[in-house]
Amino acid sequence: MIEARGLTKRYGETTAVDDLSFAAEPGVVTGFLGPNGAGKSTTMRMILGLDRPTSGSVTVSGKRYHELRHPLRTVGALIDARWVHPNRSARSHLRWMAKSNDIPQRRVDEVLETVGLTSVANKKAGGFSLGMSQRLGIAGALLGDPEILMFDEPVNGLDPEGILWIRRFMHRLADEGRTVFVSSHLLSEMALTAQDLVVIGKGELIAQCSTADFVSRATEDAVKVRSPQLAEFRPVLADAGASVRGEDGAVLVSGLDSDAIGDLAARHQVVLHELSPQQGSLEQAFMQITGDSVEYASDFDDRAPATTELAGTAS
Numbered sequence: 001m002i003e004a005r006g007l008t009k010r011y012g013e014t015t016a017v018d019d020l021s022f023a024a025e026p027g028v029v030t031g032f033l034g035p036n037g038a039g040k041s042t043t044m045r046m047i048l049g050l051d052r053p054t055s056g057s058v059t060v061s062g063k064r065y066h067e068l069r070h071p072l073r074t075v076g077a078l079i080d081a082r083w084v085h086p087n088r089s090a091r092s093h094l095r096w097m098a099k100s101n102d103i104p105q106r107r108v109d110e111v112l113e114t115v116g117l118t119s120v121a122n123k124k125a126g127g128f129s130l131g132m133s134q135r136l137g138i139a140g141a142l143l144g145d146p147e148i149l150m151f152d153e154p155v156n157g158l159d160p161e162g163i164l165w166i167r168r169f170m171h172r173l174a175d176e177g178r179t180v181f182v183s184s185h186l187l188s189e190m191a192l193t194a195q196d197l198v199v200i201g202k203g204e205l206i207a208q209c210s211t212a213d214f215v216s217r218a219t220e221d222a223v224k225v226r227s228p229q230l231a232e233f234r235p236v237l238a239d240a241g242a243s244v245r246g247e248d249g250a251v252l253v254s255g256l257d258s259d260a261i262g263d264l265a266a267r268h269q270v271v272l273h274e275l276s277p278q279q280g281s282l283e284q285a286f287m288q289i290t291g292d293s294v295e296y297a298s299d300f301d302d303r304a305p306a307t308t309e310l311a312g313t314a315s
C-alpha cells in the first residue's frame with residue numbers, strides 16, 4: 001500500500017503538492033491522474049525518496065522510502081525508460097541493479113523472461129526500441145519482487161501492441177496482490193487499465209474513488225432510443241418523469257433506465273429500433289471534474305460537456 005498523509009511540497013513560491021492524502025491499495029491498478037503541472041511527478045518523486053516533503057508524509061508498506069533497507073524489494077518503479085547506459089546490455093544493466101540492492105543474480109534471468117527480453121538480453125540497450133526499453137525498465141522494477149510498483153507514463157509513445165502488453169501486465173501484477181500505481185495522460189487507456197483513481201489538480205486531491213464511480217459522478221447516464229413512433233412516445237416518457245433530448249428519429253432519455261423505457265414502450269405498443277444505455281467516458285468526466293484546476297488553460301480550451309452526446313443520430 002502507498003499512503004500519503006498531508007503531503008506538501010513547496011518550491012519557493014510554488015506549492016507543487018498541497019496537503020495531499022490518499023491511499024493506493026494492493027490488488028488493484030490505481031491510476032494517478034491530473035492536468036499538466038498538477039503535481040504528479042513531484043508526488044512520485046516524494047514516494048521514491050527523490051524529493052523531500054515540505055510537510056506531511058508518504059509511506060510505502062508503512063515505511064518512508066529512506067527507512068527501507070532494501071528499497072527495490074519493497075517498491076519498484078519505472079520513471080524514465082531511457083535511464084540505461086546505452087553501451088550496457090540489458091542483462092548487465094540488470095545485474096548491476098541487482099548487485100547494488102543485494103538481489104540474487106538469478107532474478108536477472110527471471111525478470112528478463114517475464115518481460116520477454118531473453119532473446120535480446122546481451123544486446124546493447126542503446127539500440128532498443130521504445131517498447132523494448134519500457135520492458136527493460138519494467139524488468140528493473142520487478143527485480144526485487146516488490147509488493148509495490150509505480151509507473152510514470154508507461155505507455156507514452158508505444159504502439160497498440162505495446163500498450164496492450166503493458167495493460168495486461170499491470171493487471172497481472174495487481175492480480176498477484178501487488179499495489180500498482182500508474183500515471184498516464186492517455187485517459188481512454190486509463191479507463192481500461194485502472195480500477196481505482198487518485199485525481200489531483202493544482203497539487204490538491206480532487207477525487208479518490210473507483211474509475212466507474214468517477215465517470216458516473218461526472219457524467220449523466222442516458223439511454224439512446226430510436227423509434228419510428230417517437231412523436232407519440234415522447235409525451236409518454238415525459239409523463240413518466242424522463243427528460244428527452246434530441247431530434248425525432250433518435251433521442252437521449254435521462255431519468256429512466258433502459259428497463260423502464262422498454263416496459264413503457266411495450267405497454268403503449270411503441271416499436272423500438274434501438275434502446276441502448278450510453279456511458280460517459282473517463283475523458284468527459286476528467287474534463288468536467290478537473291476543469292477549474294488546469295494551470296495553463298488557454299482561451300481556446302474547448303472543454304467537453306459532461307453529458308453524453310448523441311453522435312451521428314441527427315435525422
Ligand SMILES: Nc1ncnc2c1ncn2[C@@H]1O[C@H](COP(=O)(O)OP(=O)(O)OP(=O)(O)O)[C@@H](O)[C@H]1O
Pocket residue numbers: 011014015016034035036037038039040041042043
Ligand atoms: N524542481 C522544481 N522547482 C520549481 N518548481 C517545480 C519543480 N518541480 C516542479 N515544479 C512545479 O510544481 C508544479 C507541479 O509539477 P509536476 O511536474 O509535479 O506536475 P505534473 O503533474 O507531473 O505535470 P506533467 O503532467 O506536466 O508532468 C508545477 O507548477 C511545476 O512548475
